[in-house]
Each structure stands twice: as C-alpha cells, then as structure tokens.
Amino acid sequence: TLLTATPVLAQSDVPHLETKAGRHALIVDGAPFLMLGGQVNNSSNYAAPLEKVWATLDRIGANTVEVPIAWEQLEPKEGTFDYSFVQTLLEEARKHDKRIVLLWFGAWKNTGLAYTPDWVKLDNRRFPRMKTKDGKDHGVLSPHGAATLEADKRAFLKLMSYVRDHDAQNTVIMVQPENEVGSYKNPRDYAPAAQKLFDGPVPAALTKALKKPGGTWAGVFGDQADRAFNTWYTARYIEALAAEGKAIKPLPMYVNASLGDPFAKPDPMALSSGGPQGDVIDIWKAAAPSIDIAAPDIYDRASRNVFKHLDLYTRPDNALMVPEIGNAREYARYFWATLGRGAIGFSPFGMDDTDYFNYPLGAKSFDDATLHAFGQKYRILAAAPWAKIAFDHPVWGAAKPDDGTPLSTTMGEWTITASFGQWQFGQREWFPKADLPAWATESTGGMVVAQLSANEFLFTGDHVRVEFAPKEGSASGGMIVKVEEGHFDKGQWVMDRIWNGDQTDYGLNLIDKPVWIKVTMGRYR
Ligand code: N0T
Structure with a gap:
C-alpha cells in the first residue's frame, strides 16, 4: 500500500458516540456536540443550489447541514467517479462554519431507485427490482441482488475513502447510508430466490437476539413475517456498507x-416494509451492528404520536436523533421534547431557499415566524454546553401537547410542571376574564431541564410557564430558594440577575426570548 500525506488521526479524534448510564453523546472534536441541524431539499446536492442553503441555515442558527450525495452524481458512468460536489460541499460548509451529515442516496431513496445511475436503473437483469406476489416488477431494488450490493457498496466506499482522504478536520460528523429504506405496497421480494430464502429457517442470529424459538419466517413472525424478512435482509445489506465504510x-x-401510526398494528402493505420503524429496531440491531442509530423521520403533527415515536427511539442501545422533522412552525416545539429525551441532534427537513416546500408534510413557505421558531431555540441551545450537561445529568423536556394540558415530571425530591398559553402575570388568579395571549391557541411552547444536583436545575424554553415544587408526599418546608438568569462563559455559569417578584410569583415564564434559568431548591426547618 502507498503511504499518503494524509495526517493520521487518533481514533478518538474521529466523531463517535459515547454512552454512559444509559445516556448518549455525539463526540466531535473530543467533546459532546449537539447537532442543531437542517436538511436541504432533495435536489440541492449540486454546487448551484448549495449556494441557496447557507442563508436559511444561518437564519435558524444551525451548526450542521445534512446533504445528499447521489449515486448518480458520484458514479455517472460505471467505474468513473466524480467527487467535485463532495469537495465543493466540504469547502463551502467549512466556509460557513457548518458540520456535515452525508446522506448516501444509493440503491434506496424513500425506498425507490431514482437516485441510482442510468446504468443501474436500466439494467434490471443485473440489478433486479423486487417482484410482487403476482410476479410483476416493483419499483424498489431487491435487497437480495448481489450485484446491486456489490456496486452500491463500491460507490459508497469510494465516498468514504474520499472523506477519509480530504476531511482530516472531520467536517463530516455522521453518515446515513441510504434513505428511508424498505418497500411500500410490497412487503418483500417474491422472486423465486427470495421465496426460497423465505421458506427456509430464520437465521439463528436473529431468533437468538430476539430470544425467540427457531423456525420459519411465517412460524416465528406470523402476519409480520414478510416484513420481518425484508427488514432483516435490508439491514444485512446496509450492514455490509456500514461495516466496510467504517473500516475506511x-x-x-x-x-x-x-x-406509520405508532399506536396502530403495523400494516406491512402500507408501511415502508423493511425500514427501521420503532417496532423493528431489535431486528435492525441484530442485523446491522455497525449502524449506531435507528432514527425517526417525523412528519406527523399529532403530539401524541410524536411523543410515542420519540419514546420508541430513546433506548440505552439507541441514541435519539431526529434526522428529519417537518419544517412547519408547529414542529419546532418538538425540539424541546426531543432534547428532553437526551437527543444528540435534531434537523428540520427542506431548509434551503430553492423554492420547494413539502406541505402538508412541512411548511407552506418560510415566513419569519417559522424560521424564528426554530432559530430562537437553536440559538439559546448553542449558548450553553448542553450536550455535555445532558450527557452528565438527567434531563426532561416538554412540548405543548395538542390539547394544551400541562406536563410534569418528578426529578429527585421536586416536581417540575410546564404549562402553556398563559400571560406571565397571575392573570388566571386575579383577572380570570382577561383575554389570553395569541399563543394560547397556537401549537407553540416547550422547555427542557437538566438536574445539575439534588437541588439545582437548569432550564430554558419558550412560550411556557415552569413551576418547581416539592414532590407530592415529600417532607414539609420545600421551596424555591433562588432563581438566577445567566449565561455561560467558557462552559462556566455566570449569573446575570436574580429573578424575583413578578418574575417568580406566577411561575417562571419564558415567552419569545428564551434565556437560561438556574433554579435552586431547598427546605426550611
Ligand atoms: C422524506 C422527505 C424527503 C401517509 C419528504 C418522508 C426525504 C425523505 N420522506 O419530503 O423525501 O428525503 O426522507 C415520507 C413521508 C411519507 C408520508 C406518507 C404519509
């Protein structure tokens, strides 16, 4: 092998995940990093549209951009690789002070093969599409296609090699091999070779991991068998990319x-069967150990569903990361619910100025209020060493539920309650007939809190009233001792003022200008 001039990095310098006490951190440049992301639109992966990305990202205060690299642009002719966009992206991101998450749009993009090069799209013999039950071609490449895996992997590894050789400073912090894999309306490949596999036994590695007795797919998984089968083989395919990619x-x-609907019984015909939905994360963990995270793309506005999705992806063996969420204003509040579950990153989708909006999934357009809803949150989080705090301490967060009911939790001896849609003053108590603020009817509001020690809490939020009180049944004398507003200087807390009087008499209220608040609780005797 050739010795190159590429500086050799210590393994610890490469971005990686760390886990302790069930909490996770993404380590970048040797320290916990909170990814305040934005994903560009699907066709913004060329030099010209990339210019229309930075202003939007700067307006929301993002520190990371998620950008596709399409197989069709990397390897337009088989064996001929074009890295020009990758290089442009690296240089531009550095210029604009952004980290990058690379999205490999290879064999599968929203399940389909649209991002593959022509020589893949047009050669169904070499790169077979899945077959439906009645023997028709389905517009999704089969995960059983050995030539597909070989060609896709070769291109992906070229990309990884390019990143290794041209990104010693780790501008790229994470990689997403493929995008929203699986298959809609055809739970698995029904071609003869796949059928033969399906009729055989479930691999022992899978039944062992799931602590299930062995047997056929149908025997072990019942009416989810087609889906479990496609999940396993899709994940195995991606494992091959990830394992060899990480070796580079x-x-x-x-x-x-x-x-899909997290409360409904999964319908293999309606879901992208094979993808890492919340109920099949265990299959993904068993099949693809080189994949660090299964992550939810959230385009469901119902708060009950969003909270459930977030819960399903928050696990000791799975760091929560939201790589896509609708960019409409009402989704911004879920940032708080996401952080409150210890997330390492968050990224609304479609954050550029190329005049495309994916409503009803996301926004209809970017008005100031929409970008501000994300930006006010990103900015206040960027002003604190939050990723380190959340790695070291228990955290909790709340986003306004659709019905507006207050949410609360107990941390140690204290109960913390977030309520929504109220003026700061004690209006309900003194002026029950006074009108409510405009945001009382809006889907906005939330907060996140860390418990720094038994009696100390740090929180921020917006459009929220936060109350701290002794938990039910605790000894008498519990009270708020001190409320400080402050900022961080080189990671250290600096008090700017003490909140008292109106600022504390009716809860601790944050409206449109989030700040960091430190609360000290105590007990008098
Ligand atoms: C997302 C995005 C982009 C019955 C949609 C969401 C992105 C992909 N797909 O703008 O295409 O690349 O990851 C699919 C949501 C389907 C909802 C169907 C509801």
Whole structure:
C-alpha cells in the first residue's frame, strides 16, 4: 500500500458516540456536540443550489447541514467517479462554519431507485427490482441482488475513502447510508430466490437476539413475517456498507425510518416494509451492528404520536436523533421534547431557499415566524454546553401537547410542571376574564431541564410557564430558594440577575426570548 500525506488521526479524534448510564453523546472534536441541524431539499446536492442553503441555515442558527450525495452524481458512468460536489460541499460548509451529515442516496431513496445511475436503473437483469406476489416488477431494488450490493457498496466506499482522504478536520460528523429504506405496497421480494430464502429457517442470529424459538419466517413472525424478512435482509445489506465504510473511516452511521401510526398494528402493505420503524429496531440491531442509530423521520403533527415515536427511539442501545422533522412552525416545539429525551441532534427537513416546500408534510413557505421558531431555540441551545450537561445529568423536556394540558415530571425530591398559553402575570388568579395571549391557541411552547444536583436545575424554553415544587408526599418546608438568569462563559455559569417578584410569583415564564434559568431548591426547618 502507498503511504499518503494524509495526517493520521487518533481514533478518538474521529466523531463517535459515547454512552454512559444509559445516556448518549455525539463526540466531535473530543467533546459532546449537539447537532442543531437542517436538511436541504432533495435536489440541492449540486454546487448551484448549495449556494441557496447557507442563508436559511444561518437564519435558524444551525451548526450542521445534512446533504445528499447521489449515486448518480458520484458514479455517472460505471467505474468513473466524480467527487467535485463532495469537495465543493466540504469547502463551502467549512466556509460557513457548518458540520456535515452525508446522506448516501444509493440503491434506496424513500425506498425507490431514482437516485441510482442510468446504468443501474436500466439494467434490471443485473440489478433486479423486487417482484410482487403476482410476479410483476416493483419499483424498489431487491435487497437480495448481489450485484446491486456489490456496486452500491463500491460507490459508497469510494465516498468514504474520499472523506477519509480530504476531511482530516472531520467536517463530516455522521453518515446515513441510504434513505428511508424498505418497500411500500410490497412487503418483500417474491422472486423465486427470495421465496426460497423465505421458506427456509430464520437465521439463528436473529431468533437468538430476539430470544425467540427457531423456525420459519411465517412460524416465528406470523402476519409480520414478510416484513420481518425484508427488514432483516435490508439491514444485512446496509450492514455490509456500514461495516466496510467504517473500516475506511469510523464515522457514526445511522438509518432513518419513514413512520406509520405508532399506536396502530403495523400494516406491512402500507408501511415502508423493511425500514427501521420503532417496532423493528431489535431486528435492525441484530442485523446491522455497525449502524449506531435507528432514527425517526417525523412528519406527523399529532403530539401524541410524536411523543410515542420519540419514546420508541430513546433506548440505552439507541441514541435519539431526529434526522428529519417537518419544517412547519408547529414542529419546532418538538425540539424541546426531543432534547428532553437526551437527543444528540435534531434537523428540520427542506431548509434551503430553492423554492420547494413539502406541505402538508412541512411548511407552506418560510415566513419569519417559522424560521424564528426554530432559530430562537437553536440559538439559546448553542449558548450553553448542553450536550455535555445532558450527557452528565438527567434531563426532561416538554412540548405543548395538542390539547394544551400541562406536563410534569418528578426529578429527585421536586416536581417540575410546564404549562402553556398563559400571560406571565397571575392573570388566571386575579383577572380570570382577561383575554389570553395569541399563543394560547397556537401549537407553540416547550422547555427542557437538566438536574445539575439534588437541588439545582437548569432550564430554558419558550412560550411556557415552569413551576418547581416539592414532590407530592415529600417532607414539609420545600421551596424555591433562588432563581438566577445567566449565561455561560467558557462552559462556566455566570449569573446575570436574580429573578424575583413578578418574575417568580406566577411561575417562571419564558415567552419569545428564551434565556437560561438556574433554579435552586431547598427546605426550611
Ligand atoms: C422524506 C422527505 C424527503 C401517509 C419528504 C418522508 C426525504 C425523505 N420522506 O419530503 O423525501 O428525503 O426522507 C415520507 C413521508 C411519507 C408520508 C406518507 C404519509
């Protein structure tokens, strides 16, 4: 092998995930990093549209951009690789002070093969599409296609090699191999070779991991058998990319899921069968150990569903990361619910100025209020060493539920309650007939809190009233001792003022200008 001039990095310098006490951190430049992301639109992966990305990202205060690299642009002719956009992206991101998450749009993009090069699209013999039950071609490449895996992987590894050789400073912090994999309206490949596999036994590695007795797919998984089968083989395919990709440069890798109703029984015909939805994360963990994270793409506005999705992806063996969420204003509040579950990152989708909006999934357009809703949150989080605090301490967060009911939690001896849609003053108590603020009817509001020690809490939020009180049944004398507003200087807390009087008499209210608040609780005797 050739010795190159590429500086050799210590393994610890490469971005990676760390886990302790069930909490996770993404380590970048040797320290916990909170990804305040924005994903560009699907066709913004060329030099010209990339210019229309930075202003939007700066307006929301993002520190990371998620950008596709399409197989069709990397390898337009088989064996001929074009890295020009990758290089442009690296240089531009550095210029604009952004980290990058690379999205490999290879064999599968929203399940389909649209991002593959012509020589793949047009050669169904070499790169077979899945077959439907009645023997028709389905517009999704089969995960059983050995030539597909070989060609897709070769291109992906070229990309990883390019990143290893041209990104010693780790501008790229994570990689997503493929995008929203699986298959809609055809739960698995029904071609003869796949059918033969399906009729055989479930691999022992899977039944062992799931602590299930062995047997056929149908025997072990019942009416989810087609889906379990496609999940396993899709994940095995991606494992091959991830394992060999990490051998080139061990960047964190994750997969993203197109989601169904988290409370309904999964319908393999309606879901993207094979994708990493919340109920099949265990299959993904067993099949693809080189994939660090399964992650939810959230395009469901119902708060009950969003909270459930977030819960399903928050696990000791799975760091929560939201790689896509609708960019409409009402989604911004879910940032708080996401952080409150210890997330390492968050990224609304479609954050550029190329005049495309994916309503009803996301926004109809970017008005100031929409960008501000994300930006006010990103800015206040960027002003604190939040990723380190959340790695070291218990955290909790709340986003206004659709019905507006207050949410509360107990941390140690204290109960914390977030309520929504109120003026700061004690209006309900003194002036029950006074009108409510405009935001009382809006889907806005939330907060996140860390418990720094038994009696100390740090929180921020917007359009929220936060109350701290002794938990039910605790000894008498519990009270708020001190409320400080402050900022961080080189990671250290600096008090700017003490809140008292009106600022504390009716809860601790944050409206449109989030600040950091430190609360000290105590007990008099
Ligand atoms: C997302 C985005 C982009 C019955 C949609 C969401 C992105 C992909 N797909 O703008 O295409 O690349 O990851 C699919 C959501 C389907 C909802 C169907 C509801």
